[in-house]
Amino acid sequence: xxxxxxxxxxxxxxxxxxxxxxxxxxxxxxxxxxxxxxxxxxxxxxxxxxxxxxxxxxxxxxxxxxxxxxxxxxxxxxxxxxxxxxxxxxxxxxxxxxxxxxxxxxxxxxxxxxxxxxxxxxxxxxxxxxxxxxxxxxxxxxxxxxxxxxxxxxxxxxxxxxxxxxxxxxxxxxxxxxxxxxxxxxxxxxxxxxxxxxxxxxxxxxxxxxxxxxxxxxxxxxxxxxxxxxxxxxxxxxxxxxxxxxxxxxxxxxxxxxxxxxxxxxxxxxxxxxxxxxxxxxxxxxxxxxxxxxxxxxxxxxxxxxxxxxxxxxxxxxxxxxxxxxxxxxxxxxxxxxxxxx
Amino acid sequence: xxxxxxxxxxxxxxxxxxxxxxxxxxxxxxxxxxxxxxxxxxxxxxxxxxxxxxxxxxxxxxxxxxxxxxxxxxxxxxxxxxxxxxxxxxxxxxxxxxxxxxxxxxxxxxxxxxxxxxxxxxxxxxxxxxxxxxxxxxxxxxxxxxxxxxxxxxxxxxxxxxxxxxxxxxxxxxxxxxxxxxxxxxxxxxxxxxxxxxxxxxxxxxxxxxxxxxxxxxxxxxxxxxxxxxxxxxxxxxxxxxxxxxxxxxxxxxxxxxxxxxxxxxxxxxxxxxx
Numbered sequence: 001x002x003x004x005x006x007x008x009x010x011x012x013x014x015x016x017x018x019x020x021x022x023x024x025x026x027x028x029x030x031x032x033x034x035x036x037x038x039x040x041x042x043x044x045x046x047x048x049x050x051x052x053x054x055x056x057x058x059x060x061x062x063x064x065x066x067x068x069x070x071x072x073x074x075x076x077x078x079x080x081x082x083x084x085x086x087x088x089x090x091x092x093x094x095x096x097x098x099x100x101x102x103x104x105x106x107x108x109x110x111x112x113x114x115x116x117x118x119x120x121x122x123x124x125x126x127x128x129x130x131x132x133x134x135x136x137x138x139x140x141x142x143x144x145x146x147x148x149x150x151x152x153x154x155x156x157x158x159x160x161x162x163x164x165x166x167x168x169x170x171x172x173x174x175x176x177x178x179x180x181x182x183x184x185x186x187x188x189x190x191x192x193x194x195x196x197x198x199x200x201x202x203x204x205x206x207x208x209x210x211x212x213x214x215x216x217x218x219x220x221x222x223x224x225x226x227x228x229x230x231x232x233x234x235x236x237x238x239x240x241x242x243x244x245x246x247x248x249x250x251x252x253x254x255x256x257x258x259x260x261x262x263x264x265x266x267x268x269x270x271x272x273x274x275x276x277x278x279x280x281x282x283x284x285x286x287x288x289x290x291x292x293x294x295x296x297x298x299x300x301x302x303x304x305x306x307x308x309x310x311x312x313x314x315x316x317x318x319x320x321x322x323x324x325x326x327x328x329x330x331x332x333x334x335x336x337x338x339x340x341x342x
Numbered sequence: 343x344x345x346x347x348x349x350x351x352x353x354x355x356x357x358x359x360x361x362x363x364x365x366x367x368x369x370x371x372x373x374x375x376x377x378x379x380x381x382x383x384x385x386x387x388x389x390x391x392x393x394x395x396x397x398x399x400x401x402x403x404x405x406x407x408x409x410x411x412x413x414x415x416x417x418x419x420x421x422x423x424x425x426x427x428x429x430x431x432x433x434x435x436x437x438x439x440x441x442x443x444x445x446x447x448x449x450x451x452x453x454x455x456x457x458x459x460x461x462x463x464x465x466x467x468x469x470x471x472x473x474x475x476x477x478x479x480x481x482x483x484x485x486x487x488x489x490x491x492x493x494x495x496x497x498x499x500x501x502x503x504x505x506x507x508x509x510x511x512x513x514x515x516x517x518x519x520x521x522x523x524x525x526x527x528x529x530x531x532x533x534x535x536x537x538x539x540x541x542x543x544x545x546x547x548x549x550x551x552x553x554x555x556x557x558x559x560x561x562x563x564x565x566x567x568x569x570x571x572x573x574x575x576x577x578x579x580x581x582x583x584x585x586x587x588x589x590x591x592x593x594x595x596x597x598x599x600x601x602x603x604x605x606x607x608x609x610x611x612x613x614x615x616x617x
Binding site: 009038042051064290293297298 | 545
């Protein structure tokens with residue numbers, strides 16, 4: 001943006017509130033924290049979130065907050081590109097759409113037409129649906145796929161509620177994926193080993209360049225270490241592995257940082273996956289982010305997913321795998337097997 | 343370019359004069375006044391006129407969502423006088439709501455977020471304020487609806503000044519009165535226009551001539567042309583000197599390729615060098 005007035009409104013300067021949930025306790029609690037914001041009543045979140053021709057990129061500079069009620073089913077079967085870590089009943093749920101962080105490679109940029117953040121305040125309805133599902137079979141549920149719930153914890157309190165719910169439902173395991181620095185959660189919340197905190201781990205140079213507003217590598221490792229210390233289950237996700245000219249050096253250096261803070265034997269497992277994205281999503285990303293190196297990379301379309309050239313992909317994943325072999329037993333290293341599922 | 347839609351000539355006149363806009367003699371359907379940076383259309387009152395004018399304006403001029411802005415400016419009924427930025431527009435006939443994206447902080451131009459209001463587009467002149475917290479006028483919903491096929495919601499700005507609190511007889515609002523009201527807010531409007539005209543988003547562009555020449559020299563098929571375009575874009579955004587690379591391939595005698603097969607081999611080499 002070339003402009004002497006290029007200052008954007010502050011994040012959540014505008015809060016759109018569905019009339020139906022205006023009196024919900026969480027709505028009132030969230031609104032009370034934003035006394036300087038403008039509240040705009042809406043009938044349905046899609047009236048704002050699904051407008052045509054929105055600029056995801058610019059909205060990230062001044063995201064609006066949308067408070068809404070999730071209707072219909074809240075729990076979905078996992079997609080083939082997601083690792084299921086050997087669980088048969090692998091699901092995900094989205095109590096929040098979009099994220100306060102701004103990762104350049106994020107699939108949400110291709111999936112959603114808007115960079116605004118939607119919080120579905122009626123988490124209790126998701127719990128009810130999940131209780132019905134749990135009567136049928138055990139469930140492995142990712143609750144932080146389409147957002148970073150820890151990053152939004154001070155606003156929603158959802159992580160705390162999910163941990164409590166999981167503690168009281170024995171055949172439920174949840175995964176909370178994050179790039180947040182927050183570690184106070186582990187001090188406040190009683191631990192539960194069926195709650196997996198999954199930290200995305202990237203070299204600092206990759207974080208600086210492509211994962212804006214997220215915690216530094218050290219902050220993530222310190223937070224993960226605190227989680228382990230407090231008795232939570234932790235997974236490290238070397239996913240996505242991102243290509244740059246000096247990727248090999250970056251990932252090797254990163255590994256030295258990882259072993260400074262984390263004892264691999266205390267981890268539940270690790271995952272490795274090079275960057276990949278749906279071919280449909282990349283079209284939108286390339287159009288919306290014309291100056292993004294990561295979006296404009298000449299990927300190969302294999303099975304409907306844009307991926308690094310096969311040889312490069314193998315080399316990258318093998319390199320990270322080799323680094324991790326000395327850190328954790330091989331049976332705890334999950335490689336992305338989306339190519340077979342896709 | 344700033345495209346401005348205004349219902350009445352009497353509302354637009356102070357802006358036309360202040361910006362030194364000239365009448366476009368090629369436009370017969372609507373009055374259009376323009377300069378090298380502004381293009382103002384007088385739509386006439388009501389939703390049909392407004393949607394027709396917007397469609398006419400945006401098909402006559404190709405709207406660029408990276409550089410252009412569409413502004414709907416005009417009078418409205420409201421509780422208190424002032425210039426307002428609109429954050430929600432309700433079409434009173436259909437009940438449908440429209441939401442311009444308010445990304446930019448215009449507080450230093452006299453439009454803090456406290457100046458934002460919800461607006462109702464009515465199909466007739468309102469005689470009172472059904473909701474005193476809202477503003478009432480007769481075009482904005484149609485402007486938004488028609489423009490949304492072409493224009494991003496963050497590139498639409500609705501600026502309304504309050505001229506009255508609703509009247510029983512529309513004739514009470516004379517053209518002279520509206521011109522006087524518009525004149526009051528013209529200095530503030532010009533400041534906002536200046537701010538909006540600077541909001542230009544960067545676009546990645548590479549050397550199209552070099553791209554075309556490279557496609558020819560590689561004897562590129564359609565698929566290869568797509569791949570070459572992707573490589574040109576990647577080289578540009580990753581800060582690599584593709585022109586120098588192509589030049590060295592010329593010196594080595596690899597370009598131009600003698601066959602499509604040879605072109606494919608050279609294209610692979612270009613890709614490998616860039617990655």
